[in-house]
Every structure is written in C-alpha cells, then in structure tokens.
Amino acid sequence: MKTRLTFAAISAVLAVALAGCGERPQVVEYKQGTYSGKPDNPPWDGARFGGNKQAWESAVNNRAQAQNEYKRTN
Amino acid sequence: MARMKFLCDTERCIECNGCVTACFNENDIPWGISRRRVVTINDGVPGERSVSVACMHCSDAPCMAVCPTDCFYKTEEGVVLHDKDMCIGCGYCFFACPFGAPQFPNGPSAFAARGKMDKCTFCAGGPEENGSKAEQEKYGRNRLAEGKLPLCAEMCSTKALLAGDAAVISDIFRERVMHRGKGGDAWGWSTAYGKQEQTRERTQEREQKREGTK
Numbered sequence: 188m189k190t191r192l193t194f195a196a197i198s199a200v201l202a203v204a205l206a207g208c209g210e211r212p213q214v215v216e217y218k219q220g221t222y223s224g225k226p227d228n229p230p231w232d233g234a235r236f237g238g239n240k241q242a243w244e245s246a247v248n249n250r251a252q253a254q255n256e257y258k259r260t261n
Numbered sequence: 262m263a264r265m266k267f268l269c270d271t272e273r274c275i276e277c278n279g280c281v282t283a284c285f286n287e288n289d290i291p292w293g294i295s296r297r298r299v300v301t302i303n304d305g306v307p308g309e310r311s312v313s314v315a316c317m318h319c320s321d322a323p324c325m326a327v328c329p330t331d332c333f334y335k336t337e338e339g340v341v342l343h344d345k346d347m348c349i350g351c352g353y354c355f356f357a358c359p360f361g362a363p364q365f366p367n368g369p370s371a372f373a374a375r376g377k378m379d380k381c382t383f384c385a386g387g388p389e390e391n392g393s394k395a396e397q398e399k400y401g402r403n404r405l406a407e408g409k410l411p412l413c414a415e416m417c418s419t420k421a422l423l424a425g426d427a428a429v430i431s432d433i434f435r436e437r438v439m440h441r442g443k444g445g446d447a448w449g450w451s452t453a454y455g456k457q458e459q460t461r462e463r464t465q466e467r468e469q470k471r472e473g474t475k
Contacts, residue, residue, distance in 0.1 A: 220331035224344025225388040229337055230405040233391035246408030251425030254414065255433040257440060 264320070264339035264427040265383055265405075267414065268434055269313045272447050273421035276301055276311040280413035280422050284315070287384065287412040288401025294364040296381040297413055313413070313422050316341065316362035316381035324354035324363060338405070339427075340383040345399050350375040383424070384411040 230236075231243035252258055276299050284290065284297045297315035318341045325333040325341065332347035333354075350373050355363040365375035386403030389396035396403055404411060414424030423430040441447050446456075454460070 219325050220328060220333075222334035222344075223331040224334065224347045227334070227336065227342065227388040228391050230385060230391065230403070233403075233406045235407055243408055247405070247410065247425065248429060250408065250410050250415070251423075251429045251433075254410075254420055254423050254425070254430070255436065256420060257436055 265318060265385075265425065266339070266427040266430065267313075267315065267317065267383075267411075268423045268430045270421045270423070270434065270437070271310040271312050272441075273419040274299070274311040274313060275419055275421070277418060280313045280417055283412040283416045284381070287404070288382075289397070290379070290401070291366065293368060294366060294379050296362075296364065296379065313417075314360055314362075315413070316358075316383075317360055318381075318383055323357040323359070327353040327357040329353065334388075336385065338385075340385045340405075342382055342385060342387050342400075343378065343380070344388050345377045345379075348377045349373055350377060352378075354378060381411075384409070 229240070231240045232238050236243045236246075278299050281295070281297050281299060288296065290296060297313060299311050299313050301309055301311045303309045318339060320339070322333065322335070322341045324343075325335070328343075329351060330347045330349055332344045333341060334343070335341050350365060350367075352363075352365065352372070352375055355361070355365070355378070362380045363378045364380060365378060367374060367376040369375070382400050384402060384404035386392075386396040386406065387400035389399060391403050391406040402412075409415065410424045414422045423433055442451075451457075455463070
C-alpha cells in the first residue's frame with residue numbers, strides 16, 4: 188500500500204514538473220495584412236510619361252543627382 | 262529600381278524648417294498636422310544636432326502590420342502609402358510607428374474620433390488618379406508622377422535632406438563625407454583658417470622671415 192502511494196506521489200510530481208516541457212512558443216509573429224483598398228497607378232502611368240517606366244526612372248535619377256553639389260559645381 | 266528613402270545629414274541641417282514649410286505648402290496641409298518636423302537634440306548646447314523627420318517609408322513597416330483595416334500598401338518604388346477611404350482613425354499606426362509619422366486632424370481624441378490618418382506620401386499622392394483633384398485634396402501633390410522628388414528635399418537650402426533611390430542617395434552622401442572629412446573639416450573651420458599643415462607652413466615661413474630680418 189505504502190509503495191503504491193509513493194509511486195503515485197512520484198508520478199504526480201513528475202507530471203507537474205514535466206508539464207512545462209510541452210509549452211508552445213508564445214512570441215507573436217506579425218504578418219503583414221493584404222491591402223484591401225483601391226488600387227493605385229504607378230507614377231510613370233500618367234500624362235507626363237505615358238507608361239514609359241525607363242523614362243520615368245531616368246528623370247527621377249537626374250533629379251536625384253541634382254542633389255549632389257559636387258557634381259553640379261565641377 | 263528602387264527603394265525610395267530619405268536621408269538627413271545632421272552635419273548640414275541648420276534647423277531652418279524650410280522642409281516643413283515646403284511640405285505644408287506643396288500638400289495643402291491644414292494646421293495641426295505635421296507630416297515633417299525638425300527635431301533638435303541638445304538644443305542650445307555646443308555640438309547640437311538637428312534632424313528632419315517624417316515617414317521613413319520603412320522596408321518592414323510596423324504601421325502596415327497593425328492596421329486593422331489593411332489600408333496601407335507599398336508601391337513598387339518602396340513608398341508606404343494608405344487609402345484614406347479605408348482608414349477608421351483608430352490610431353494603432355501612430356502607436357506602432359517609431360518616428361511618430363502618422364498624424365490625425367482631430368489630435369488626441371477618442372478612439373475613431375481622430376479623423377483620417379495623414380502622413381508623408383513621399384510626394385507620391387495616393388490611390389487616386391495621378392495628378393487628379395481628388396488626389397491633391399486627399400493626399401497632396403503627386404510629384405513622383407511628374408518625375409520629381411519630394412519638395413522638402415529638393416528645396417533644402419543646405420542639401421542636408423536627400424531623397425531618392427536608396428543606392429543613389431547613399432552614394433551622394435558617401436562622396437560628400439569623403440570630401441569634407443571629419444571634425445573641423447566637416448563644419449568649415451579648416452576651410453576658413455587652413456588645415457594644420459598649411460598653418461604649420463605659414464608659421465615656418467613667418468619665422469624664417471623674422472630670422473632673415475635680424
């Protein structure tokens with residue numbers, strides 16, 4: 188009887204002690220939502236560039252280079 | 262291409278607030294909303310630094326992750342924009358943003374009473390027809406569709422604020438740093454009074470002259 192009680196007590200302690208091993212990760216992984224608004228046109232899709240992406244890219248690049256005064260002064 | 266980014270050179274920013282004024286004017290922003298602002302660190306202390314801050318158009322934008330109505334989207338050029346028709350003014354994006362970029366017309370009001378969120382659009386408008394009246398009224402001017410860059414950067418008098426493709430503006434910044442050096446070279450002391458070697462040469466010349474006259 189005493190042995191049975193001891194066995195039951197040890198089993199109960201082990202079950203409680205090992206309960207933590209089954210813990211699931213609790214860090215939330217954020218997922219970006221899917222855009223649900225109106226679609227937008229790309230900037231080159233307008234009257235100025237008429238869908239010509241390359242022309243738009245070169246225009247913006249030229250504009251960006253105008254911020255480099257070392258190129259503007261030399 | 263492209264990842265459109267802003268880069269503010271704190272060695273050059275003189276806290277003139279020209280970028281803020283340009284932004285207000287170009288996008289017809291009402292008072293109470295600051296899409297861009299100039300923050301000064303150690304104000305009044307020698308060595309203070311100013312930096313112009315707006316939406317940084319994050320590569321992994323937290324505002325996009327927290328929006329309950331999913332009204333944010335990222336364009337092909339890497340600009341983070343949102344659809345104002347979907348915005349419910351919950352303010353979650355404001356709490357998520359590390360730069361305080363999202364602004365609300367009614368200020369710190371109760372949940373959903375803040376009004377539609379407004380933020381820097383990189384002068385790229387929003388989900389309306391490019392250059393249309395509706396786009397101008399809701400989001401401001403679409404300069405990107407005109408082949409131009411944001412006005413705040415383009416009219417920065419000291420060119421502290423750079424805007425454009427990340428690779429291009431980092432090249433500009435790198436070249437600038439290589440030219441100007443560091444310490445006194447960066448803020449013009451050496452330009453005005455000469456570099457150490459020049460000063461040393463002049464002192465030697467003066468001493469030689471003095472010895473010659475004796």
